[in-house]
Amino acid sequence: MGIEEKVSEEFKKAGIIPLKIESPFADEVYIDVKAEDFKKTCIFMHKRFNSPVMAYFACDETATANDGAFIIYCTFESIELKNWLFIRYEIPAGKGEYVSIAKEIYSASLFEREMSEMFGLFPDKSPDKRSLRLHEEVWPKGQFPLRKDFLREIKTSVSASRYVFNRIAGEGIFEIPVGPVHAGIIGPGHFRFSVAGEPVVNLEIRLGFTHRGVEKLFENRSPAECLKLAENICGDSAFSYSLAFCCAVEKVYAVTVSENAEFQRGIFLELERLYNHIADIGGIAVDVGFSFPAAYAAVIKEKILEVNNEIAGSRYLKGINVIGGIKSGIGITQRKYLIDSMEEIEKDFRELKSMLLSSVSFMDRVDGTGILDKNTAEDLGVTGTAGRASGISMDLRADFPGIYLDNDFKIVTQSDGDVLARLNLRINEVEASIGIIKKFLNILGNENSIHSGNTNARAGYGLGYVENWRGPVLFWLDINKGGLIERCKIVDPSFRSWQGLALAVPGNIVPDFPVCNKSFNLSYPGNDL
Amino acid sequence: MRKIIENSIRKGILTRTINFAEIENTGSELKKEIDKIFGRSFHIREVDTGSCGACDSEIMATTNPIYDIQRFGIDFVASPRHADALLVTGALSENMKYALKAAYDAMPDPKYVITVGDCALDGGEFKNSYYVLEKIESVIPVTINIPGCPPKPIDIMKAILSLMKGKL
Numbered sequence: 001m002g003i004e005e006k007v008s009e010e011f012k013k014a015g016i017i018p019l020k021i022e023s024p025f026a027d028e029v030y031i032d033v034k035a036e037d038f039k040k041t042c043i044f045m046h047k048r049f050n051s052p053v054m055a056y057f058a059c060d061e062t063a064t065a066n067d068g069a070f071i072i073y074c075t076f077e078s079i080e081l082k083n084w085l086f087i088r089y090e091i092p093a094g095k096g097e098y099v100s101i102a103k104e105i106y107s108a109s110l111f112e113r114e115m116s117e118m119f120g121l122f123p124d125k126s127p128d129k130r131s132l133r134l135h136e137e138v139w140p141k142g143q144f145p146l147r148k149d150f151l152r153e154i155k156t157s158v159s160a161s162r163y164v165f166n167r168i169a170g171e172g173i174f175e176i177p178v179g180p181v182h183a184g185i186i187g188p189g190h191f192r193f194s195v196a197g198e199p200v201v202n203l204e205i206r207l208g209f210t211h212r213g214v215e216k217l218f219e220n221r222s223p224a225e226c227l228k229l230a231e232n233i234c235g236d237s238a239f240s241y242s243l244a245f246c247c248a249v250e251k252v253y254a255v256t257v258s259e260n261a262e263f264q265r266g267i268f269l270e271l272e273r274l275y276n277h278i279a280d281i282g283g284i285a286v287d288v289g290f291s292f293p294a295a296y297a298a299v300i301k302e303k304i305l306e307v308n309n310e311i312a313g314s315r316y317l318k319g320i321n322v323i324g325g326i327k328s329g330i331g332i333t334q335r336k337y338l339i340d341s342m343e344e345i346e347k348d349f350r351e352l353k354s355m356l357l358s359s360v361s362f363m364d365r366v367d368g369t370g371i372l373d374k375n376t377a378e379d380l381g382v383t384g385t386a387g388r389a390s391g392i393s394m395d396l397r398a399d400f401p402g403i404y405l406d407n408d409f410k411i412v413t414q415s416d417g418d419v420l421a422r423l424n425l426r427i428n429e430v431e432a433s434i435g436i437i438k439k440f441l442n443i444l445g446n447e448n449s450i451h452s453g454n455t456n457a458r459a460g461y462g463l464g465y466v467e468n469w470r471g472p473v474l475f476w477l478d479i480n481k482g483g484l485i486e487r488c489k490i491v492d493p494s495f496r497s498w499q500g501l502a503l504a505v506p507g508n509i510v511p512d513f514p515v516c517n518k519s520f521n522l523s524y525p526g527n528d529l
Numbered sequence: 530m531r532k533i534i535e536n537s538i539r540k541g542i543l544t545r546t547i548n549f550a551e552i553e554n555t556g557s558e559l560k561k562e563i564d565k566i567f568g569r570s571f572h573i574r575e576v577d578t579g580s581c582g583a584c585d586s587e588i589m590a591t592t593n594p595i596y597d598i599q600r601f602g603i604d605f606v607a608s609p610r611h612a613d614a615l616l617v618t619g620a621l622s623e624n625m626k627y628a629l630k631a632a633y634d635a636m637p638d639p640k641y642v643i644t645v646g647d648c649a650l651d652g653g654e655f656k657n658s659y660y661v662l663e664k665i666e667s668v669i670p671v672t673i674n675i676p677g678c679p680p681k682p683i684d685i686m687k688a689i690l691s692l693m694k695g696k697l
Binding site: 134135138150181183184208209210211212214229236293295299302315351523528 | 530532533575576577578579580581582583584585586587588589590592593594595605607608609619620622623624625626627628631632648653654655657658659660661678679681
């Protein structure tokens with residue numbers, strides 16, 4: 001039974017009649033529904049496949065001759081069907097309002113706020129109407145940058161409205177505002193703590209400070225031109241971003257990437273995971289004042305960055321991906337070097353791990369701190385590293401195995417959802433990654449076909465996805481007949497996970513906030529775009 | 530932990546040998562200049578105005594045990610009030626315009642602004658965006674730019690050295 005039949009079978013069970021079901025790729029299904037069926041369908045999909053809203057976005061097709069409308073896509077991941085399900089419907093151009101699903105599916109709420117400010121499409125019942133990235137203080141009302149008719153030059157005067165924080169009032173409650181410029185060398189964000197004595201009673205996070213209008217920058221340019229842009233969005237995930245972008249383009253262009261290149265991409269992806277996880281482990285140590293292992297972790301990170309530089313010519317693995325493969329392969333001598341380095345890193349890492357886990361005062365600080373329970377994580381749609389630490393068994397490397405299939409990849413999860421769980425998860429993933437890199441290196445054949453020459457431009461749309469060290473990175477691309485990108489939607493795992501942090505902190509004391517934050521280590525630029 | 534300390538005392542190395550010469554040379558020159566001009570300490574405040582995080586990561590790397598920039602007299606401080614120089618990374622997002630200005634205004638004179646990376650120079654890949662200001666100079670004066678995407682830790686050290694030698 002094909003995927004279309006399977007999906008229509010499911011719809012029959014739910015009593016919903018879809019307008020059309022199409023499956024342009026083996027792992028994507030697009031289901032058109034009537035506007036009045038949209039909400040019902042989403043709730044059904046959400047419950048049936050136990051998936052948060054993975055992406056929920058609009059495309060402005062009001063200018064196209066035939067049916068001028070906004071097309072809305074709501075995406076779920078089905079591990080069972082090994083497919084991405086896109087629920088699609090149209091909003092006629094003149095109507096600026098649509099049915100909100102955020103009340104029933106919480107993980108949709110941020111996406112709805114995003115659509116309001118970017119497209120001027122407002123949900124009928126919105127629990128939160130504040131802006132997300134286009135801050136009220138600097139951006140004029142009524143300007144919707146992702147609409148096709150938006151002109152950059154028009155800058156009307158800014159109304160002096162302000163963002164309103166939730167106010168917790170009562171005797172003895174006071175507020176601590178922090179940011180956007182922080183004490184450390186990190187990205188900008190504003191954290192508003194409401195505190196009663198020592199414990200935090202409420203944390204509100206305001207982001208968007210590094211908003212650069214990334215999605216708009218992709219439009220009306222060819223994919224090849226945008227490669228550099230894609231990898232510069234989020235520096236600590238440069239490789240996974242460019243990989244997800246390339247995967248989307250390769251899908252639309254119908255390019256097959258050689259297995260050899262796939263494995264080498266796998267090696268780079270795991271290298272990226274390694275250096276970030278190790279940096280985070282060191283960061284957790286530094287945030288409880290345990291500086292010796294933190295310094296040691298920084299040495300290991302530096303070593304991996306040097307390895308990256310040696311085999312890819314860039315410490316952050318920039319410029320290595322190209323559409324159709326990778327730029328230059330890992331040579332024979334480099335492979336030997338890489339294996340030796342892995343041995344060295346493994347040895348150092350063992351030392352780091354024993355240093356941390358054998359310190360009673362360290363364990364006392366991380367155990368039971370910043371708990372994000374599984375139910376909350378599921379409701380918010382927390383995925384990736386933070387989700388797995390709370391017991392959510394989702395990992396694209398297992399859900400859509402590809403090269404990981406024959407290499408007995410296992411999802412690592414933890415159940416407690418505290419800082420220690422996130423630390424242990426990272427430790428386990430580091431150990432697994434070193435194993436994966438060694439395995440992949442052994443598989444690499446002598447033939448070094450790294451780049452498929454055939455990259456014929458085609459029109460169409462498709463999803464590129466990668467499980468990077470934070471979680472799933474998604475790139476949805478629509479390429480038009482002229483070979484230019486019509487719409488690019490990016491979803492970083494941090495987008496939903498930031499709310500997980502906001503709910504994990506209350507109940508903890510203010511001095512534990514840094515370690516909670518570091519244990520999540522979410523992205524500012526990936527969230528803000 | 531004991532093993533590592535023992536090892537470093539006996540062999541004088543951390544876990545492996547690193548090519549220290551370049552770092553040491555640049556560093557000791559840097560130290561000489563800082564001793565002379567800033568009375569032994571040059572304090573920096575970092576502000577991210579829309580960077581991807583790679584530049585910030587390289588700035589962090591200058592403080593790791595391999596570069597250990599603190600031993601040459603450079604330190605990263607938590608407040609602009611303690612800073613001699615502002616290190617700005619990333620394309621300038623509209624949302625950070627006010628915070629950047631406020632951080633600069635909070636610094637005591639004399640003050641310097643060092644922009645790090647290609648994005649901070651002119652917006653880099655984000656140049657034509659509706660939300661990115663092309664020139665940081667439109668908000669605060671800039672003393673020097675360190676090019677690179679991202680510049681390596683050693684490049685950052687060298688650039689600060691050239692700032693000491695030339696522009697001050």
